[in-house]
Amino acid sequence: MELLRLENLTKTFGGLTAVKDVNFTVNEGSISGLIGPNGAGKTTIFNLITGIYKVTRGAIYFQNVPIHDKEPHVIAGMGITRTFQNIRLFKNLTVYQNVLTACHHNADYGIFDAALRLKKFRRQERELKEFAGRLLELMELSGWKDKVANSLPYGLQRRLEIARALALKPKLLLLDEPAAGMNPDETRQLMNLIRRIRDEFGCTILVIEHHMDLIMGICDNIIVLNFGKKLAEGPPEKIQQDPLVIEAYLGEGGMPGA
Amino acid sequence: MNWFYIEGVLILAGINIIAVLGLSLLTGFTGLFSFGHAGFMAIGAYSAVYFGERMGLPFAVSVVAGGLVAGLVSLFIGRLTLKLKGDYFCIATLGFGEAIRLVLDNVQVFGGARGWPGIPLKVDLVTVTIFNIVGILFLMFLINSRHGRSMIAVREEELAAKVIGIDTYRYKVISLFISAVYAGIAGGLLGYYLTFLQPKLFGLQKSTEYTIMVIFGGIGSISGSVLAAFILTVLPEMLRSFAVWRFVIYGAAVIFIMIARPQGLMGGKEITLKGIAGILGIPGRNRKTARSGEV
Ligand SMILES: Nc1ncnc2c1ncn2[C@@H]1O[C@H](COP(=O)(O)OP(=O)(O)OP(=O)(O)O)[C@@H](O)[C@H]1O
Ligand SMILES: [Mg+2]
Numbered sequence: 075m076e077l078l079r080l081e082n083l084t085k086t087f088g089g090l091t092a093v094k095d096v097n098f099t100v101n102e103g104s105i106s107g108l109i110g111p112n113g114a115g116k117t118t119i120f121n122l123i124t125g126i127y128k129v130t131r132g133a134i135y136f137q138n139v140p141i142h143d144k145e146p147h148v149i150a151g152m153g154i155t156r157t158f159q160n161i162r163l164f165k166n167l168t169v170y171q172n173v174l175t176a177c178h179h180n181a182d183y184g185i186f187d188a189a190l191r192l193k194k195f196r197r198q199e200r201e202l203k204e205f206a207g208r209l210l211e212l213m214e215l216s217g218w219k220d221k222v223a224n225s226l227p228y229g230l231q232r233r234l235e236i237a238r239a240l241a242l243k244p245k246l247l248l249l250d251e252p253a254a255g256m257n258p259d260e261t262r263q264l265m266n267l268i269r270r271i272r273d274e275f276g277c278t279i280l281v282i283e284h285h286m287d288l289i290m291g292i293c294d295n296i297i298v299l300n301f302g303k304k305l306a307e308g309p310p311e312k313i314q315q316d317p318l319v320i321e322a323y324l325g326e327g328g329m330p331g332a
Numbered sequence: 333m334n335w336f337y338i339e340g341v342l343i344l345a346g347i348n349i350i351a352v353l354g355l356s357l358l359t360g361f362t363g364l365f366s367f368g369h370a371g372f373m374a375i376g377a378y379s380a381v382y383f384g385e386r387m388g389l390p391f392a393v394s395v396v397a398g399g400l401v402a403g404l405v406s407l408f409i410g411r412l413t414l415k416l417k418g419d420y421f422c423i424a425t426l427g428f429g430e431a432i433r434l435v436l437d438n439v440q441v442f443g444g445a446r447g448w449p450g451i452p453l454k455v456d457l458v459t460v461t462i463f464n465i466v467g468i469l470f471l472m473f474l475i476n477s478r479h480g481r482s483m484i485a486v487r488e489e490e491l492a493a494k495v496i497g498i499d500t501y502r503y504k505v506i507s508l509f510i511s512a513v514y515a516g517i518a519g520g521l522l523g524y525y526l527t528f529l530q531p532k533l534f535g536l537q538k539s540t541e542y543t544i545m546v547i548f549g550g551i552g553s554i555s556g557s558v559l560a561a562f563i564l565t566v567l568p569e570m571l572r573s574f575a576v577w578r579f580v581i582y583g584a585a586v587i588f589i590m591i592a593r594p595q596g597l598m599g600g601k602e603i604t605l606k607g608i609a610g611i612l613g614i615p616g617r618n619r620k621t622a623r624s625g626e627v
Contacts, residue, residue: 124495150497164488166600175485176496178478185506188477189470195477202478242496 082132110299153245176241345565346460354514356557363487368429374534376516395520402516436531447530455525550596
């Protein structure tokens with residue numbers, strides 16, 4: 075079943091067309107990959123889906139509802155969230171506070187419930203804290219609970235950003251280069267983690283990556299971008315053999331170094 | 333030094349604490365700088381005295397209603413300016429504060445530049461203390477709720493706050509509203525303590541003083557704000573014998589602290605019972621002082 079659909083999506087910055095007439099769909103429960111050389115427009119597409127950039131032309135549908143004129147927080151509320159290429163944690167807060175902050179959607183008490191410490195506040199707050207604690211355990215971050223986010227090693231910061239996103243119980247999770255800066259061993263762990271998230275949280279994943287072994291290893295469907303346009307789309311076996319993709323991106327050797 | 337004088341200083345400190353608590357929510361927890369809070373204070377002060385003396389409302393009701401008027405005005409200002417980037421918001425508040433002062437200077441119903449004399453004295457140490465306790469508790473409970481955490485998220489990383497579903501604009505408006513109510517209430521108390529009001533009480537210098545207090549106490553710390561407002565109100569009084577030099581000494585003291593402790597007195601931490609126990613060497617399960625957001 076289709077979860078996300080981009081229709082003739084176009085984004086221009088002044089004279090530069092970063093994304094041009096891109097069409098693709100993401101199926102529910104799938105892991106999809108978005109690849110392409112630097113500057114191809116991958117991150118821009120994430121920024122369009124999450125409402126951070128306004129769409130110049132075209133449309134984005136999520137569960138058949140148009141979302142391209144909605145505000146970022148509304149889109150997040152509908153079940154789409156993401157991580158950033160350049161990690162954006164709440165740097166001065168602890169690991170626990172990072173996740174707890176993102177749990178707010180699972181409660182609906184008002185300011186006066188909080189100010190008067192009413193029963194509703196106390197009950198919901200207890201549930202939020204339990205949920206945040208469970209999430210940290212699942213993501214194997216419990217040991218770092220009270221550490222300030224900024225002080226974590228790089229790989230754990232990436233994992234924390236994913237944990238924070240999962241606190242929304244998203245239907246669609248967008249990961250922007252989650253393996254950037256990771257060694258092969260960490261990358262393998264990340265691949266397992268992404269599969270586990272899909273299975274255990276039941277969410278659909280769209281991932282941007284330059285690590286080809288990760289993309290080819292976990293994706294059901296891959297979309298290749300080049301200069302803002304879609305170059306090819308299909309399962310890993312097909313993409314690996316596509317002459318256009320090999321020429322534009324994968325190179326003669328078949329695998330890029332990045 | 334007699335008790336009457338000491339009590340006066342303590343009352344002023346208490347009034348400043350209320351205004352600084354409000355500004356602390358906006359600047360310390362939400363990350364928005366304002367140089368116009370004296371304007372909200374003025375609105376609260378004149379409204380409270382108007383409600384109390386012209387309309388005959390009881391004292392406490394007038395003061396709270398004055399705070400709400402300041403809050404309402406802030407909603408209007410917020411709508412106009414909170415979509416702007418942080419630095420523009422800051423400049424807009426500066427303009428707002430000065431505009432309010434100039435308007436009051438020229439509106440004769442409130443006494444114009446000569447001011448509004450003859451307000452009955454209705455504020456004592458007990459009143460101020462009650463307002464302080466309620467003000468501190470409200471802020472503490474707010475900060476430790478999902479609403480407070482969302483404000484802190486706006487301060488920490490606005491884009492990330494948005495993609496986890498936080499309506500950052502709405503939380504900025506709420507934060508400004510609450511901080512304006514605090515400022516307005518502080519203004520009303522000031523009027524009923526000084527027994528007169530004058531527009532020049534609420535100039536840019538006052539707004540700046542409050543911002544200094546928030547930063548001096550440490551961004552994102554309620555106890556830091558309280559401590560800073562207290563110290564920076566009492567210090568100039570203790571230095572009175574130095575005549576004009578006291579402001580030089582005051583300034584030097586502020587600069588010294590900011591160099592020695594750029595994160596402010598409390599540096600985003602809070603004074604907690606556990607923390608005090610820890611310093612005194614009393615063993616406990618968890619001796620760390622909590623960071624902002626976990627009092
Ligand atoms: N806010 C912006 N203003 C102007 N140009 C932009 C903006 N954002 C992106 N671009 C341009 O759009 C193009 C696509 O950028 P984008 O960040 O989407 O690339 P990418 O595929 O994510 O690349 P990388 O692999 O390096 O992350 C680039 O030429 C970039 O300079
Ligand atoms: Mg990118």
